[in-house]
Amino acid sequence: MTLINENLVVLGLEASSKEDVLTKMASIAAQQGKVNDVQGYTTAVLHRESEYSTAVGFGVAIPHGKTDAVTEPFLMFASVEPIDWAALDGGLVDLVFLIGVPEKEAGSTHLKILAALSRKLMKSDFRDGLRAVKTPQDLLQLLKESDIGL
Amino acid sequence: MKIVAVTACPTGIAHTYMAAEALEEAAKKKGYTIKVETRGSVGVENELTDQEIKEADAVVLACDTTVPMERFAGKKLVSAPVAEALKGADAMIDKALKAEPYGQGGGKTLADQVADIKEQKSAERKGVYKHLMNGVSFMIPFVVAGGIAIAISFIFGYNAFEQEGSLAAYLMGIGGGGGAFGLMVPILAGYIAYSIADRPGLAPGMIGGSVAIQLNAGFLGGLVAGFLAGYIVQLIKKYIKLPKNLQGIMPVLIIPVLGSLATGLLLFYVIGKPVAALNAAMNNFLTGMSGANAIALGLIIGLMMAIDMGGPINKAAYAFGTGTLAAAVGTGSAVMAAVMAAGMTPPLGLALATILFKKKFSFAEKEAGKAAWVLGASFITEGAIPFAAADPLRVIPSIMVGSALTGALSMAFGSTLTVPHGGIFVFFAVGNIPGYLIAIAAGTVVTAFLVGTLKKTVE
Secondary structure, eight states, X not given: OOSOOGGGEEEEEOOSSHHHHHHHHHHHHHHTTSBSOHHHHHHHHHHHHHHSOOEEETTEEOOEEEOXXXXXXXXXXXXXXXXXXXXXXXXXXXXXXXXXXXXXXXXXXXXXXXXXXXXXXXXXXXXXXXHHOOSHHHHHHHHHHTTSOO | OEEEEEEEOSSOSSHHHHHHHHHHHHHHHHTOEEEEEEEETTEEESOOXXXXXXXXXXXXXXXXXXXXXXXXXXXXXXXXXXXXXXXXXXXXXXHHHTSOBSSSSTTOOHHXXXXXXXXXXXXXXXXXXXXXXXXXXXXXXXXXXXXXHHHHHHHTOTTGGGSTTSHHHHHHHHHSTTTHHHHHHHHHHHHHHHHHHOGGGHHHHHHHHHHHHHTTOHHHHHHHHHXXXXXXXXXXXXXXXXXXXXXXXXXXXXXXXXXXXXXXXXXXXXXXXXXXXXXXXXXXXXXXXXHHHHHHHHHHHHHHHHHSSSSHHHHHHHHHHHHHHHTOTTTOBHHHHHHHHXXXXXXXXXXXXXXXXXXXXXXXXXXXXXXXXXXXXXXXXXXXXXXXXXXXXHHHHHHHHHHHHHHHHHHHTTOEESSSSXXXXXXXXXXXXXXXXXXHHHHHHHHHHHHHHHSOOOO
């Protein structure tokens, strides 16, 4: 199962707003064949975002969307300059995990991984590790070692 | 300290689990033990057992969706959105430990508890049952208004409404087929479709309901029309995609026209006639039924009304009863009468038991008994739930026997009713009042003595 690969990791993504971050990440996901409709997917994610912010505090946001615009489930990571994301704790966001799940997805393996990742994000040493990585390979290694089933 | 918690959110991809983690961390820091049930996209994980809930000092709910609540009755409980647990899991746990017990006690009266239980039940309704009950609940006020107007018209004489320009005629105009009773089936169908497909479902559903009336398919036809319209609109919404700048005409043009035509034509050409035949057969069966068959039906209705006290089985019997009203304008429905009588006796019987067998009930139950008189007299069967919840194995069989007796007697005496609700306040709409009163009194007394005999003395 390849939920994430080094092409889906962007360190130091340049973006001006959360919409900009999401559009740019969605375009990369589309280049990797994970998304067939960048606008449709971005809209779904922003719609979810409008229910309440996925910026859960500690500088982390985990935007996600379950829509037909996703061709296969994926996980994407980007680090950005601190940006406003209407976070619950009022802080800025610099770590973004973008999640895509096809509408008709039946299997639950990837959902279990995302659940485990969500739990892991609540731990400060894991977040510190994410901020310290220098290359996409390091990030993948960190995720592998974190024992979340990737 | 032991804490149990539930986390849930609509998408259930991340926040459910983050909230769980936050609660676990916060509890660990305080040195408390905690178990968190997660209700996310993977399904229910780490489900709480009754034993764990029993042993817990407090319950924390961080949920944006409805979760089963009955199991937490009597526990200190705090409930908040998922986001709250991410922000302040620590504070939530503190708050829970100081919270009021959920449900029973907590200074709430029996009537409040019953209202809570009813609200919770309607929130938990799902799927077909939820759609059906949505239709029925919107229909009831029409049936009540119509039934009572017709009943008053009959006070002037059974045929008085045939005199043009008389008050009796106007009352029949308000309540009868040209007024409230004529709206009954369209409203039922319309709001079933509304429940399935939201607002766009309403017009095709109501129109389908009027087609059902034209086909003489009655209540049953209304049910079919409502579900048909609802699902047809769902299909239209799913498969007809217009360009963005034309999307505005979906709700005002495409859905009403296509939905109504599809529903109506299907009813006229395909489904309507068999349903009408079935409806006629059912009505003939009911009106022709007498003697032992009628008594057996009354018995079954009684058992159904009492077994879950306002739950799906009770509501199924109730919906059946209101359905028979549509075909019984003028005569009143014996089935409806049995349904209401059997639904009144459980709280009445329990109320009587608290007076006759004082030693078998706690002080709180005796107080609740006073309210149970009122709830029973108003035909709110749910009034029995707090008693049944405390001692189900002794209370439920007792009220079932009492209600079965009442249902059977009501049918045996040939009592009828022209309205679907109201308890003693609509007794003027009952045919054969003496028989009806005997039926209710008998069930009440039998319930009281059974409960009194079976229950153990309170220490």
